[in-house]
Amino acid sequence: MKLENYEVHLPSYSIGDTIYDKIGPVCESYGKTVLVIGGKNALEAAYEKIKTYVAKTNLIIIGTELFGKDCTYDNVERLRALSVYQEADMVFGVGGGKALDTVKCLCITDDKPVFTFPTIASNCAACTSVSIMYNEDGTFLRPNFFVRPAMHAFIDTEIIAKAPSQYMWAGIGDTYAKYYEAMISSRDEQLEHFTALGVAISQMCRNPLLEYGPKAFADHKKRLCTYDVEQVVLAIVVTTGIASIFLTKDFTPDYNSGLAHAVFYALTRYPVIEEKHLHGEVVGFGVLLALLVDQQYEEFEKIYQLNRTIHLPVSLEEIDISKEQWEESMNRIPQMSDVAHYPYKVTKEMLADAMNRLRERVGKDISYDKK
Numbered sequence: 001m002k003l004e005n006y007e008v009h010l011p012s013y014s015i016g017d018t019i020y021d022k023i024g025p026v027c028e029s030y031g032k033t034v035l036v037i038g039g040k041n042a043l044e045a046a047y048e049k050i051k052t053y054v055a056k057t058n059l060i061i062i063g064t065e066l067f068g069k070d071c072t073y074d075n076v077e078r079l080r081a082l083s084v085y086q087e088a089d090m091v092f093g094v095g096g097g098k099a100l101d102t103v104k105c106l107c108i109t110d111d112k113p114v115f116t117f118p119t120i121a122s123n124c125a126a127c128t129s130v131s132i133m134y135n136e137d138g139t140f141l142r143p144n145f146f147v148r149p150a151m152h153a154f155i156d157t158e159i160i161a162k163a164p165s166q167y168m169w170a171g172i173g174d175t176y177a178k179y180y181e182a183m184i185s186s187r188d189e190q191l192e193h194f195t196a197l198g199v200a201i202s203q204m205c206r207n208p209l210l211e212y213g214p215k216a217f218a219d220h221k222k223r224l225c226t227y228d229v230e231q232v233v234l235a236i237v238v239t240t241g242i243a244s245i246f247l248t249k250d251f252t253p254d255y256n257s258g259l260a261h262a263v264f265y266a267l268t269r270y271p272v273i274e275e276k277h278l279h280g281e282v283v284g285f286g287v288l289l290a291l292l293v294d295q296q297y298e299e300f301e302k303i304y305q306l307n308r309t310i311h312l313p314v315s316l317e318e319i320d321i322s323k324e325q326w327e328e329s330m331n332r333i334p335q336m337s338d339v340a341h342y343p344y345k346v347t348k349e350m351l352a353d354a355m356n357r358l359r360e361r362v363g364k365d366i367s368y369d370k371k
Contacts, residue, residue, distance in 0.1 A: 006194070006249065007147070008194060008245065008246070008249060009129065009147060009148035009149060009245070010149075010242060010245060011126075011127035011128070011149045011150070011152075011153060011238070011241055011242065011245070012026075012151070012152045012153070013126075013127060013152065013153040013154070013155055013237075013238055014026070014152070014153070014154050014155065015155040015157060015230070015233070015234065015238075016155075016156070016157060017156065017157050017158035017225065019154055019155065019156060020049060020050060020052075020053035020154060020156060021053055021056075022154065023050070023053050023054060023057055023059070023154065024053075024056065024057030024058070024059065026115070026151075026152050026154075027057070027059060027090060027113075027115060027151075027152070028057060028058050028059060030089060030090050030113040030151065031089025031090050031113070032058060032059060032060055032089055033059075033060055033062045033087060033088050033089045033090070034054065034059050034060065034061045034062065034088060034089070034090055034091070034092055035061075035062060035063050035064075035065065035084055035085055035087075035088035035090075035091050035092070036050065036061060036063070036064045036065070036091075036092045036094060037064070037065045037066075037067050037079065037091055037092070037093055037094070037099070037102070037103050037106075038064075038066070038067060038092075038093060038094030038095040038099050038117075038119075039066065039067060039094070039095035039096065039098070039099045039119075040066055041095075041119075042094045042095030042096065042099060042117075042119040042120075043064060043066075043094055043095075045119050045159055045162065045163065046094050046117055046119050046156070046159050047064065047094065049156070049159070050092065050094070050117065062084060062087060062088060063084040063088070065079065065082065065084070065085075067079070067093075067095065067098070067099045067102045067103065068102065069098075070098055070134040070136075070138055071097075071098045071099075071101040071102045071105065071131055071132060071133055071134055072102075072133065072134055072135065072136055072141075073105075073133065074136060075102055076102060076105050076106045076109075079102070079103075079106050080106055080110070085106075088112075089112075089113070090112065090113040090114065090115065090151075091103055091106070091107050091112060091113070091114045091115070092114075092115050092116075092117055093107075093114055093115070093116045093117065093150070094117040094119060095117075095118070095119055095120075096118070096119065096120045096122055096123070096125070096167065097122060097123040097125040097132070097279070098132075098134075100116050100118065100125040100126055100150075101125050101130075101131035101132055101133075102131070103116075104116075104125070104129075104131050104146065104149075104150060105131040105133070105144055107150075108129075108146045108147075108148065108150070109146075113151050114150045114151060115150055115151055115152050115153070115154065116150045116152075116153045116154070117153075117154050117156070118153065118155055118160065118237055119156075119159050119160065119163055120160060120163045120164070120167035120168070120171075121160050121163075121167060121168045121171050121232065121233045121236045121237055122167035122168065122170050122171040122174070122236070122278065122279070122280060123171055123174055123236065123237075123240070123279065123280065124175075124236065124237055124238070124239075124240035124241035124244060125241075126150065126153040126155065126237050126241065127149055127150075127153050127237055127238050127240075127241025127242065128149055128240070128241035128244045128245060129145065129146045129147065129148055129149040129244075129245050129248070130143050130144065130145045130146065130244065130248060131143070131144045131146075132144075138268075138271070138274045139268050139269065139274075140265045140268050143248075143253060145248055145251040149241065149245065153237070153238075155233065155237055155238070157225045157229070157230055157233060158225060160225070160229075160233055161220060161223055161224060161225035161229060162223050165217065165220040165221045166278065167278070168216070168217060168220050168229075168232065168233070168236070169217060169278075169280075169281070169310060169311075169312065170278035170279065170280035170281040170284070170312075171232075171236040171280050172209050172213050172217070172232065172236070172280065172284065172306075172310065172312070173280040173281055173282075173283050173284020173285070173287070173307075173312050174236070174240075174279060174280030174283045174284065175205045175206075175209060175235055175236045175239075175240050175280070176205060176206045176209050176210075176284070176287065176303065176306075177205075177258075177260045177261065177280075177283045177284065177286070177287050177290075178202050178205040178206075178240050178243055178244070178256075179202040179203055179205045179206035180206070180258070180260065180287055180290060180291065180294075180296075180299070181255075181256070181257055181258030181259070181260060181261065181290070182198060182199045182202040182243065182247055182255050182256070182258075183199060183202065184258055184259075184290070184294055184342065184343065185254060185255045185256075185257070185258050185341050185342060185343070186199050186255050187343045188343060192249075194246045194249045195246065195247060195249070195255055197246045198243045198244070198245075198246030198247035198249075198255060198256075199247070199255065201239065201242055201243040201246065202243045202247075204235060204239045204243075205235055205239050205240050205243060208231045208232060208234070208235040208239075209232060209235060209306070210302060210306060211231075212227075212228040212231045212232050213232060213306055213309075213310060214306070214309045214310055215228040216228040216229045216231065216232040217232075217310045244256055252341075253337060253338055253341075254340075254341035255341070257337075257338040258290060258338055258339060258342065259286065259289065259290035259293060259333070259338070259339055259342070259346060260283050260284075260286030260287040260289070260290045261283060261286065261338045262286070262333045262336035262338035262339050262346075263282070263283075263285070263286030263289060263290075263329070263333060264279065264282045264283045264286055265336060265338065266329045266332045266333045266336060267282060267319070267321060267325075267329055269328075269329075269332075270321065270325055272319075272320045272321070273319070273320075273321075276320060277319055277320070281312060281313060281319070282313070282319055284303075284307060284312045284313065285307075285312070285313040285314070285318070285319055287303055288300060288303060288304060288307065288314060288358055289351065289354045289355065289358065291303065292353075292354035292357050292358060293346065293350045293351065293353075293354045304361060308365070314358070314361075314362055315358070315359070315362050316355075326355065330348045330351045330352060331348060333346065333351060334346045334347055334348060334351075
């Protein structure tokens, strides 16, 4: 361990169903002209509300743009070349992870103030200081880390409650993964202060989901914003973002990722993953395998029961991956950078044994259901 000088920038945020009234007090000191960039559905859900509240401030919206399809460097450069982007004092990013990651990669790189307006609760992109970059064909490329997150996140719970519930559903899987991956990756290490903070905070990425997850998901499907929904939104969007900032302060995925994400990224080789499934959905499935590999059987049972309750996947069939594709993936997963810092070498044999155990557990439920 060594002494060093470093800086950490934590996210600021507002949460509630009327928090867009904070746009003026938060944003006006950064300039006057605003460019709004987001996804098509996200802009349809949030733009009119944003515009209504901006009209009460000294800010002026000078344009709106669609971010594109994926968070790619080509999309970033396309947006950077727009004259309206050059004229804007700040950018409002509106949408889900790919939209927010795109505007962060664009603006933080240029040191242009960017504010996030998440419209779904599927990940922590609104509050974290990394963008997940993809290739033009939709496959994962690499994480792009920044020194700071967006200037502020405006988390409107009314808009999120009206979004398709599948996004919160997937967000639950991605969020509890943070705890297990951070705990395993940091095991038996003397940690830097910031990493230790990230690991400690990561517990709040699991606990609220076990307590509030099933009720929150049921309420969200009814388009209700209840206390349970709010607690899960905070865990997905805020807590995970803060944990990630501490865990990636050295710009590596050593403590911020693990076997569950290695499973996901390996499976993105098959188009069906991007075409039919969400990131957190597949990561949540990967957590089951990670816990079996790590021989955490009690924790496995907790997550298995949560997945079964809210219908996150517990089998390859539920993510449309064949046995042959899984066989191929087991050769790639041990080589992924996400498990390079694991406390032990992940092997194909471990993965095969974990899958067999998972199939046996699912088989017990199927046998019970038939009774």
